[in-house]
Amino acid sequence: MSTHRCDILIIGSGTAGLALALKLSENGKVIVLAKESAGGTNSAMAQGGISAVMSEEDSFEAHLQDTLTAGAGLCKETVVRNYVEQAPDRIKDLTNWGVHFDVRRRGSEETNEVDLTREGGHSKRRILHFEDQTGLEIHRTLLARVRENPNITLMEKYYAIDLIVNKEVDPADMDPVTCIGCYALSKDTGEVHTFIAKNTALATGGAGKVYLYTSNWGGATGDGIAMAYRVGARIANLEFMQFHPTCLFHRESRNFLISEALRGEGGELIDSKGNAFMRKYHELGSLAPRDVVARSIDNEMKKTGAECVYLDMTKLDREFLKQRFPTIFNKCLEFGIDMSTQPIPVVPAAHYLCGGVLTDVSGRTDITGLWAIGETACTGLHGANRLASNSLLECLTTAHNCAEEIKKHWDSYKLTDKEPKAWTHPQESNDDEMIVINHMWDEIRRLMWNYMGIVRSNKRLERAQHRLKNILSETKEYYSNMKIHPDILELRNIAIVADLSVECALRRHESRGIHYNLDYPEKSKTAQDTIVVRGLN
Incomplete structure (x- = not known):
């Protein structure tokens, strides 16, 4: 089993992860783990654009209010203001890295003015774009920068399995639960590698593949959320899966x-x-x-x-x-x-998950040494419904804030010199059982689409919860008794995320934003997050 050590380990190769890597590369050694090839990510599929106040006809206050209105009372206003007001600076970061945006035209002539469009929920034109493939333009530009950076090691086709915490390395450790890295499976060799870091950032994206019909790429299985949940981090608002x-x-x-x-x-x-x-x-x-x-x-x-x-x-x-x-x-x-x-x-x-690992404005989670940025985090920006084109913005703002916080305390972070326990797992595989695993995957996605879709009811949610508990038990058995395989890892994660999503939906006795329940059609007077924690559900 190979062990890799670094200053910052970033799990995920989307826009948030790449931006964080670039921001921290001058400070130390960075490793970025990509689940498949580094181009496989929701970020690269984002078409519309990125929102920022770039016109004299617009204002930070207008962007703030549009975001709060779309979020149906559940946004954290201080977070929204922080992200909205730094948005023009993050656009400068992108252009400095080499990202191109479309400019306005007068007849057949191009101008020097950026072309701003408008999307649903926006009161002004504030969406910067590159044709209809803005996410791809941003992602491929940042990826090229990462590949040429000598302080960043990009490792592709590595499936993160579980986070490693200090208690697993030294049971006598009296410090609070601290993340010190992760185990990851090399898809090419089938070997499990150990990654040890001073800080670990989850940038694993969303969980659209929990649903039968989704706009997401094939790897969007909520891996970061499931891994964070398993080590005790708080998870919030998973009932708010936005349907494009x-x-x-x-x-x-x-x-x-x-x-x-x-x-x-x-x-x-x-x-x-x-x-x-x-x-x-x-x-x-x-x-x-x-x-x-x-x-x-x-x-x-x-x-x-x-x-x-x-x-x-x-x-x-x-x-x-x-x-x-x-x-x-x-x-x-x-x-x-x-x-x-x-x-x-x-x-x-199913398009965009507004909930995720609960963090502050900088992506800090409950677990020391563990950060979450981009779609996998629940920062409070989106509330109960994401305003269009705020997603790429959040990737950049959380990456920036996270980098600034880590830099601020850089000298206080220490790399453990203790070796985690050796990874052990059964080596027996069973092709027949792998077929069943694929069937279970399909069952979860259909179940979520039918019972946890755009319009919900208590009866539907309870039926989904009952079946998901059985699937979780069956999945645990497969994971514990069969040779490790990417399909088993993803099934394990989507089963957890699906179950937590239904749990969150059952706890919300109202309809708000994306979440609509026929049994509770009205919105409550007070807005509260739905928070789940392992062992306390």
Whole structure:
């Protein structure tokens, strides 16, 4: 078993993890673990853009209020203000690293002014973008910087298994629970490696793969949340899984996102007869906050029995659509849909987790030496519903704040000289049982979609909880008795995250933001986080 030592261990290679690595690389040795190839991440799939006040017509106060409104009373205002007010500086970080954003055009000529668009829930145009693949532009630029940095070691195809805490190394240690690294499985060799660090940061992204239909990449299985839960960190607000209103509905495409930016540029949601329906549900129509739009689409589909609704872009110029949304335009053409002449069939899909590992504004968790940044963290920015394009912003602001806090106390961090216990695990594999594991994975995702979806009820949630308890028991048996395998690791994590999500939903006796329960249709007068802790649930 190989042991690797570093100053900072970052688990996850999305935008948050890469930004943190770059910010801390001048201070010491950094290791970044990528679950698959480093390009596999939700960040790279983000289409719309990143929000920041960049116009004289806009203000920090307006961005703050839009975020608080979307968050349905559950945001932490001090956190929102911190992130909103530093957003222009984080945009400067990106441009200094080499990220490009689209600029405004006057006729055929480009200007020096950044092009700002608007998305649902925003009162002003404040979304910077690069075509319709902003996340990819940011991620590939940061990744190139990381690869060329001599102080950063990027290790790809390493599946984090469990965090290592001080008590496991020395049971007599009287210090508070402290994270000192993790065990990780090399997908290429099948060997388990030990990573020891002064500080460990979880940047593992979201958990969309807990649901049957999702816009997320295949590795979004809530790994960081499950690992943090297992060592005793508080987990909060997992009932708030945001469903993106518009994923492409096509038998050959399960997770292609149709960006909210299309509605920001004038796209209209219509039914099969061509009738616009969003004004019935919200004064902002198709630009209403995502939770409202997703529920409205769900209601229209249930009311009519339709498999989908449609996003109509046909009033916009064809050349504008091809230039502004080239990726989406061409992807639709692959499936025989010309968005300049035909409405795009769309359905909601699990998209973004607003809850996660409970942290402060800098990503500090309950566990000494353990940080969580990006989507895997619950910082208080999003509350009960994320405002569009605040996600990439949070990746950068939490990475920045985390880096500043770690730098501030750099000399006080010590690397343990004690060796963790050797990793031991059964070496027997069983191909027949691996098939069952895949079936269990599928069962969890269907169960969550059917019982923990856009509209919920106590009866549905209780049914889900009952089955998930059995699956957790079965998963524990597989994990304990079979040779370690990536599929088992991911099943173990999604089972935990699914169970905690249902637990959080059952504890919330109201409807707020993304979470809508038929048995509690009203919003409570006071807003409270739903917090779960191992051993105290």
